Structures are given as structure tokens and as C-alpha cells.
Amino acid sequence: MENAHLFSDPELHQKSLEFIENHSEDIMQSKLLKDLGPECLGEVLRSDKLAASEEDIFAAVLSWADCRCTEKGLEVNGPNIRQVLGDLLYLVRFPLMPPDGFVAISEQNVGLFTSNEEIKLLRGQIKNEFSKTQFPSRKRQGTLLQDVCYRFNDNNISHGWSYSKPDTLQFTVSKAVDVVGVVLFGNPSSTYNVHVGIIELNQTVYRTVTVESTEKTFKVLFSKPVPVKAGSYYTLKADLQNGPSGYKENNGLTSVTCKSTVFTFQTAPGTNNYTATPRQIYGIIFST
Structure with a gap:
């Protein structure tokens, strides 16, 4: 400039x-x-x-x-x-x-x-x-219409989650939105090399992120907002590439209403870091 x-x-x-x-x-x-x-x-x-x-x-x-x-x-x-x-x-x-x-x-x-x-x-x-x-x-x-849809209620956060394989999560929305990025669990003061993508839309971003010393989560933003349609399932993939062990939470919600948009979640086919359910994808950042 x-x-x-x-x-x-x-x-x-x-x-x-x-x-x-x-x-x-x-x-x-x-x-x-x-x-x-x-x-x-x-x-x-x-x-x-x-x-x-x-x-x-x-x-x-x-x-x-x-x-x-x-x-x-x-x-x-x-x-x-x-x-x-x-x-x-x-x-x-x-x-x-x-x-x-x-x-x-x-x-x-x-x-x-x-x-x-x-x-x-x-x-x-x-x-x-x-x-x-x-x-x-x-x-x-x-910044007017940007919000975060969180999958967890923060009732059962614990430490000790390792990142040997990606987590994948399928979601659908009740009305069209733009996905701006995701919120992931991490470890305070740790640095991660992160790949995040929406598989069906061939949208992938790579970031190196350092978690704030007082935080358990961090944001990863796409290069530009990604439009998603209502009623279609999309697969969100997050790969922290063997980064430092961090936080996780069990029992993610299957349906969350955010700003009048209903997000519905389900486990994507295949493994999720050796578990049945994705635990490192904390929320989806979106705009309407």
C-alpha cells in the first residue's frame, strides 16, 4: 500500500x-x-x-x-x-x-x-x-454481523488432548451464512501449524497461530468468508499437525441456534483423532 x-x-x-x-x-x-x-x-x-x-x-x-x-x-x-x-x-x-x-x-x-x-x-x-x-x-x-456458534457448554473442559490426526465435523445450517473461520481448542502460550478446510467446497487455509497465555482456544480465519447454503451438509476438517497437547471437551451439542440460524452437527465418517467424536473444534465463526 x-x-x-x-x-x-x-x-x-x-x-x-x-x-x-x-x-x-x-x-x-x-x-x-x-x-x-x-x-x-x-x-x-x-x-x-x-x-x-x-x-x-x-x-x-x-x-x-x-x-x-x-x-x-x-x-x-x-x-x-x-x-x-x-x-x-x-x-x-x-x-x-x-x-x-x-x-x-x-x-x-x-x-x-x-x-x-x-x-x-x-x-x-x-x-x-x-x-x-x-x-x-x-x-x-x-464486525457488525460476525458471531460464533459454540458446540459446547464449557461444563467439561479438560487438558491432555493430543493432535495426532485431524478432527472432522459435519454441519448444516437452517439459512445461508458465510463461514468466516473456526475456534479450536489449544494450549496457552503454545504455537500450532494449522490446516482448516471445508472439504466439499475445496476451501483450505494454513495458519501458524500462537495461543494467548490466558486462553484455552484460538481462532483460525479463512482468507475470505466462505458461503454455505441452507440444508446441505458440509465437512469441516481441522488438522493441528502433532501440535502441543491442549484442551478438549466431550459431549458436543447436536443443535445450536445462533442469531436465528440453527446449526446442526454430526460426526463425519471416518476417525476423529482416534475417537468417535470431534473434540477440538470448539465453534464456527460466521456472518449473515
Whole structure:
């Protein structure tokens, strides 16, 4: 995107922006925006089509600001981060964050916000009204209708599941949806090389993912949403390729209603990591 901007190539510039929008969660979590200039970063932050949490977006912005501070020989702290960001700070949609998330950011970056900005944001969180703050509160379209259909009730999670073979799960939906990705069980602070696919649609994605230190699950997203039709069974396959032992849960639900869409699950033919039922596929991320 930055090269397209430098060489005034509007077509490549637009395609680069669309790529970032379509892969925004991966890009934000990988902090790949740090090589952009301020103009391009600003354009990305103005986009309503980013499908990533505002916390991940801010983390990417913070990584960008850290690099700029280092380039300028500045200590990485709240006031200097604000200095290098300038008005870019006002493109982060802090009102979309949960209150505890914003408070944590403020405490970790003392001096990033003025006292007046902090007060207006916190009051806005209480009243759910942000007209008096300079930070935008409009939801990004890419995150509006995305949800997760979970197969388990979290009543019987246990550790010690090894990943010697793939898990396969068949599912059908009561109305057409786009499958965005899956949620898999893993082990905190562990790294997995993952293949996830929908066999009938020849859709496969490969990702290397590190599980957060406080989490038992992780997300794997397809390169773009995969449309599935109502009433047809699809086979979801997840292969963690002999990754570290992690968590599992027994007794997956056979039917779950999510956002008025009924997901029906059944075990796919063949083995599931030497068991009769798939236990590592925790949920399906979808949009309507």
C-alpha cells in the first residue's frame, strides 16, 4: 500500500486497502501496519470495513507508534506516542472498546490521553453516549454481523488432548451464512501449524497461530468468508499437525441456534483423532 501511495498508483492502492480490510484480523494481530506512512495508516484507520476488534486495531497502531519513536530517538512512553501519532490517535474508535479494555490501555500508557479525554470517554461508557468526545463511535461494518456458534457448554473442559490426526465435523445450517473461520481448542502460550478446510467446497487455509497465555482456544480465519447454503451438509476438517497437547471437551451439542440460524452437527465418517467424536473444534465463526 505504501509503495502504491509513493508511486501514485490508485488502482494498486485500492487493491492494497481491500486486502487489508479482507484480512484485517490477521494483519492487526501480526502488527503488519508498522511499515506504512501516516497517510496510509490514516486511510486504513478511517475504513469502516475492518473486521477486527478495536483492541487489536489499537495494538497495531501502538506498534506503529513504537517504531516511529525509536526512529526519532524518543523514549517509548505515553506522551511521545501521542506526539508521533498526532491526529491519527483520533481515528481509533475507543468508544467501541469495553470499559475495562480502555482503562487498561490508559493505565499502561500514562500521558497518551488528556484528563479531559479520559473523563469524556469513561462518562460516555457509562451513558453509552459519546457525542462530547473527539473519538469516533461508529461501528465498523466488518464486525457488525460476525458471531460464533459454540458446540459446547464449557461444563467439561479438560487438558491432555493430543493432535495426532485431524478432527472432522459435519454441519448444516437452517439459512445461508458465510463461514468466516473456526475456534479450536489449544494450549496457552503454545504455537500450532494449522490446516482448516471445508472439504466439499475445496476451501483450505494454513495458519501458524500462537495461543494467548490466558486462553484455552484460538481462532483460525479463512482468507475470505466462505458461503454455505441452507440444508446441505458440509465437512469441516481441522488438522493441528502433532501440535502441543491442549484442551478438549466431550459431549458436543447436536443443535445450536445462533442469531436465528440453527446449526446442526454430526460426526463425519471416518476417525476423529482416534475417537468417535470431534473434540477440538470448539465453534464456527460466521456472518449473515
